Amino acid sequence: MEQQAGAARHANTGETRKARRVFRYVPFTIEQDVTAEPEYEARCVSGDETECGARSGTHCHPGPVEEWQRKHTQETRHTRYRRNFGDYAVMQPPAEWVALVRANGGTA
Numbered sequence: 001m002e003q004q005a006g007a008a009r010h011a012n013t014g015e016t017r018k019a020r021r022v023f024r025y026v027p028f029t030i031e032q033d034v035t036a037e038p039e040y041e042a043r044c045v046s047g048d049e050t051e052c053g054a055r056s057g058t059h060c061h062p063g064p065v066e067e068w069q070r071k072h073t074q075e076t077r078h079t080r081y082r083r084n085f086g087d088y089a090v091m092q093p094p095a096e097w098v099a100l101v102r103a104n105g106g107t108a
């Protein structure tokens with residue numbers, strides 16, 4: 001299945017090669033999007049057959065999540081958690097590349 005998809009993609013590349021523009025390598029830097037708050041969350045995965053499944057809820061700082069874990073452990077003696085962290089990233093082109101694109105009327 002995966003091989004088929006790869007073959008199809010390859011064939012497609014061959015067909016459109018002449019029409020495609022060749023893009024220069026742009027050394028993007030990856031930055032955290034400061035306009036969107038990161039998300040921290042923990043879920044209790046203690047238990048042999050079935051997980052406890054209790055959740056901390058989503059917070060924009062790790063502090064409240066850790067506090068919830070301590071409290072949950074104190075109440076239940078559960079000691080194993082699955083932690084999730086999510087944030088948004090923005091690809092930032094170098095300043096000289098942005099200037100070049102503007103100079104070429106945005107077609108570089």
Ligand SMILES: [Zn+2]
Nearest residue numbers: 044052054078
């Ligand atoms: Zn638990």
